[in-house]
Every structure is written in structure tokens, then in C-alpha cells.
Amino acid sequence: MQxxxxxxxxxxxxxxxxxxxxxxxxxxxxxxPPGAPTPRWTLTWLEGRPVAELDTGVIVTVDRSGAVVVRHDDEDEFA
Structure with missing residues (x-):
């Protein structure tokens, strides 16, 4: 467990x-955006891969092929 x-x-x-x-x-x-409150990142691990999520809903992760992917939490990951 990580x-x-x-x-x-x-x-x-x-x-x-x-x-x-x-x-x-x-x-x-x-x-x-400049002047906005500074959000925080949260790093978790899913199936052994890192998932960094910003309070704004932006998610940076590594997909199954090893590529770094940026998406927003309202996007369907499997679309």
C-alpha cells in the first residue's frame, strides 16, 4: 500500500x-489564474499508478501505456 x-x-x-x-x-x-486562491494537489495511487488531483479538478496521471495524461474530473476517463 502506498x-x-x-x-x-x-x-x-x-x-x-x-x-x-x-x-x-x-x-x-x-x-x-493570477490572484486566485492557491489550490493544493493530492497525490494518490490507483492500481500502482500515481494520480495527482488539483483542488480545481485537474487530474494528472500515468495511463496503462506509461504516458502522462492531463484531464479534468468531469471528463469520462474511459471515453
Whole structure:
């Protein structure tokens, strides 16, 4: 079992966050509206793969093929 972690957007991701996600996490953070409250990321693990979800609903994960995927929580993952 792997435990998740939380951190504030704009901060260095904790060591538990795989390097493969860092570039996309930073890209999502660059698109955050200036002056808005700073959201937080939550890292969890699903079927052994990392899932980073921002309070805004943006999800950054690794799919079965190993590709990093960015989606929003209102999108159907299996569409």
C-alpha cells in the first residue's frame, strides 16, 4: 500500500511524486489564474499508478501505456 500526500501548487512536489509527472504539474500550475486562491494537489495511487488531483479538478496521471495524461474530473476517463 502506498500513502498519498498533499502540497500547495507552486511548491516543489514532495519526493513521493514521480518525476514523470513534474513537467505536466508545472504546466497546469502555469495556467492557473493570477490572484486566485492557491489550490493544493493530492497525490494518490490507483492500481500502482500515481494520480495527482488539483483542488480545481485537474487530474494528472500515468495511463496503462506509461504516458502522462492531463484531464479534468468531469471528463469520462474511459471515453
Amino acid at each position: 500513502l498519498g500526500t498533499r502540497w500547495t501548487a507552486g511548491e516543489q512536489p514532495p519526493a513521493a511524486v514521480p518525476d514523470a509527472l513534474h513537467e505536466q504539474l508545472a504546466a497546469v500550475e502555469r495556467d492557473l
